[in-house]
Amino acid sequence: MTAFKKIEDHLRKEAKNLLEGGKVTLVLAYARGFDEKHPVPCVVKAAADADHLVFNEYCTYNMARYLTRYPVGTKIAVAVKGADSRAVVQLIQEGKVRRDDLVILGIPATGMKNQKTGEVIDAKTTASTINPVLYDVLLGDEIHGVKAGSPYDVLAEFEGMDKDARWAFWKKEFERCIRCYACRKACPMCYCDPCFMDASRPRWADKSPTDDGTLMYHLTRFYHLAGRCIDCGECSRACPVDIPLHLFHKKVAKECEAMFGQAAGMNIEDKPAMANFKGEDSDQMLG
Amino acid sequence: MKKIAIDQFSELVKVLAERGPLYAPVKGKEGVNFQAIKNPADVTLDFYNTVLSPKSVFFPQSEDMIRYRITHGATEAQPVPQESRPAVILGVRPCDVRSFEIMDRHFLGAGVIDPYWKSKRDNTTVIGFAFDVSAAADPADFYNTFGYGAADPEGSDVFMVRTDKALLLKSMTDRGKKLLDSLGFLQVAGAQDEKVFEETVKKGKAVRTRSAEINPQVIAKKLVSVFDNGEFWQKVTMACIACGACTYGCPTCYCFDISDEMLFKEGSRKRFWDACTFTDFTLEASGHNPRPRIFQRYRQKVCHKYSYHVDKYGCISCVGCGRCTRVCPVNIDIFSIVDEANKL
Amino acid sequence: MSFEPKILGIACNWCTYTGADLAGTTRLKYPQNLRLIRVMCSSRINPSFIIRGFQLGADGVLVGGCHPGDCHYGTGNLYARRKLAITRKILEFAGMEPGRFRVEWISASEGNKFAEVVGEFTNQVRTLGPQTKFKITKDGQ
Structure with a gap:
């Protein structure tokens, strides 16, 4: 079991040191929300405020989401869990943040819970990445010996469906979409400004919530996240109507890994899969 | 009965x-x-x-x-x-x-x-x-x-x-x-x-819910007076990711957008929900956006509900149903923000 | 009346489109079901084009580009290959029949191949029947 209290103490201490020492100008981590079960993402700028930081099993947010808000050159310390650290790596690969600007506070954590239902969500999202892949300071201890299945295990049920059943499934899920765009806004990799959905010339999809516009939005977003999705599950968690977007992203990630031999956000030396090609790519991938 | x-x-x-x-x-x-x-x-x-x-x-x-x-x-x-x-x-x-x-x-x-x-x-x-x-x-x-x-x-x-x-x-x-x-x-x-x-x-x-002393007339003036306190607004809205979940969940948010949508020479003029937290909510045709930053847009949301609405219609445009807080992906709580502003 | 599919073709300017021209000038027969759109390079194709094509009523989408290594711009089609491969997987996972989407490398001198591919693909889509999944219907959608 993850020692949340210990991590929290370490996080506060580390944030205080970094801010006092002037190594960073801000720390991105978690603070208490309106109650204990509902923490909020927070930014700490003064060492005295570091005591407000918390870390518990409900701190599911991917803090890498906030990195691209600050101009390049801002010295930032960011608290990241396993999958979140992959987002940082991916952002470095894409040149959105610089490694030198960051102090990565890695948090190995299992047993993270959904705030609404209290259900443990590890298996749904970051099954394989319990320990951060890149960090400067490790808060807590690395976790070993937890039997982590493949992150793609949850896909079996959907891959087993025939195409008509799959279409029926997604059609039903997308029908609920209210186009609040929480999925793209919660996503650490969705930093485009403007997003293709906000463009009016050309208008890629209807602005009103029609079914075909919703289909266009989600399918295109799945494509835009191809080779970049780091499987943090934020899109599904943010969705107010519980559309399991992470399943589709996982499927795309799985195919990318199989075809291009590289998972997103594992190594800062990698090039993003879709902005690259290799000599050994073959036409077989076109089916 | x-x-x-x-x-x-x-x-x-x-x-x-x-x-x-x-x-x-x-x-x-x-x-x-x-x-x-x-x-x-x-x-x-x-x-x-x-x-x-x-x-x-x-x-x-x-x-x-x-x-x-x-x-x-x-x-x-x-x-x-x-x-x-x-x-x-x-x-x-x-x-x-x-x-x-x-x-x-x-x-x-x-x-x-x-x-x-x-x-x-x-x-x-x-x-x-x-x-x-x-x-x-x-x-x-x-x-x-x-x-x-x-x-x-x-x-x-x-x-x-x-x-x-x-x-x-x-x-x-x-x-x-x-x-x-x-x-x-x-x-x-x-x-x-x-x-x-x-x-x-x-x-x-x-039955007790969270509650605070909020007088419509007082909070309306208060929010106007703290409008320029950028530091406060940035602090309380830092977590906001600028999605529209709170607005779409809200029973009293009535902003809408109008758009002509046509396919193969047939179409309709529609009105549909819009949200003040969206980047393009205030985007003008010239390309200028008067509220480019998230804290400005969230401030608009709070001030509209608790200040401008009081001035125009005499009541706060909020019923305390708590939906915005429940659907928010990052747990931003409008009640806490208003309460905090009230105490400034 | 028997079902005649609508095929959307998106072809690169330098190879496939020129190949189509060659098929025309050599008077090769191929089905009229194809509506061909020219783009400068296969890597210019945004997957949204393909999705939109299906939404607007295409029963099949055929993408043509230069043979890998022969790209007019050097490496365009090598990126395109990855993009289109993922697009294919996305369409498949959403429930679209895989047979409705095809990518072919056809050079400027392969007028024959162009006519063959179009003929073959049209037949294949014809057997699959009308595409109804993504297509926007007037009522409801």
Whole structure:
């Protein structure tokens, strides 16, 4: 079991040191929300405020989401869990943040819970990445010996469906979409400004919530996240109507890994899969 | 006052659904939400509150205003006929019922009458439904702040209270009375039931949610005075990711966008929900955006609800249902922000 | 009346489109079901084009580009290959029949191949029947 209290103490201490020492100008981590079960993402700028930081099993947010808000050159310390650290790596690969600007506070954590239902969500999202892949300071201890299945295990049920059943499934899920765009806004990799959905010339999809516009939005977003999705599950968690977007992203990630031999956000030396090609790519991938 | 046994509730639903459009809570994968009822068995009364607000009954997320077609260079356009059948919305929680009155002030009381809202509102009977007064309120709720109780019948046409075996239905308006009178199979409630109803309303007053002293006139001025306090707004809205979940969940958010959408020479002019937190909400044709930053947009949301709305319509545009807090992906809590601003 | 599919073709300017021209000038027969759109390079194709094509009623989408290594711009089609491979997987996972989407490398001198591919693909889509999944219908959608 993850020692949340210990991590929290370490996080506060580390944030205080970094801010006092002037190594960073801000720390991105978690603070208490309106109650204990509902923490909020927070930014700490003064060492005295570091005591407000918390870390518990409900701190599911991917803090890498906030990195691209600050101009390049801002010295930032960011608290990241396993999958979140992959987002940082991916952002470095894409040149959105610089490694030198960051102090990565890695948090190995299992047993993270959904705030609404209290259900443990590890298996749904970051099954394989319990320990951060890149960090400067490790808060807590690395976790070993937890039997982590493949992150793609949850896909079996959907891959087993025939195409008509799959279409029926997604059609039903997308029908609920209210186009609040929480999925793209919660996503650490969705930093485009403007997003293709906000463009009016050309208008890629209807602005009103029609079914075909919703289909266009989600399918295109799945494509835009191809080779970049780091499987943090934020899109599904943010969705107010519980559309399991992470399943589709996982499927795309799985195919990318199989075809291009590289998972997103594992190594800062990698090039993003879709902005690259290799000599050994073959036409077989076109089916 | 009338009553009906709980096991006969589906009978009531069936009759109402046959007469005209009936909107009631239905359990879906995401939770319970209001839907137009096709199958009476879908309706559920086992819920705390719906995920999204009942405003969609009067103010659908997307609504055609004009439909048109282009033939040989000429455009034929027709306004979309408005629904005129009497409808019923059943199972609205007391705080949400108040939201209709607040929206009325905007859609009907601003000097211009909105025909889309009016036609639906005029034809719809609202059946309110008391919260379970023996249970605690959701931690996100704060309707006590506005003086609402968990079983306030005010605002509903008919108010419904659930007891162990029966549903008590009390008409609060003429429209409600007409509806109940037309439902011959309802039993007449006895003096004992009347007492239970009154007690429930009283107990509802004792259900505690989060609450703060917020005087509309005072908070309206206060927010204007802290408008320029960028540091405060940036601090409280830092987590905001600028999605529209809070707005779409809110029972009193009425901003909409209008767009012409056409396919193969046929199309419609639509109005559909928009959210002030979106990047392109204030984007002008020139490319200039007066509110480019998230804290500016969230500040607009708070100030609109708690300040500008008070100035214009005399009341706060919030009922404390707590939906914005519950659906927020990052748990931003408007109540805490207003409370904090109030204390500055 | 028997079903005649609508095929959307998106072809690169330098190879496949020129190949189509060659098929025309050599008077090769191929089905009229194809509506061909020219783009400068296969890597210019945004997957949204393909999705939109299906939404607007295409029963099949055929993408043509230069043979890998022969790209007019050097490496365009090598990126395109990855993009289109993922697009294919996305369409498949959403429930679209895989047979409705095809990518072919056709050079400027392969007028024959162009006619063959179009003929073959049209037949294949014809057997699959009308595409109804993504297509926007007037009522409801």
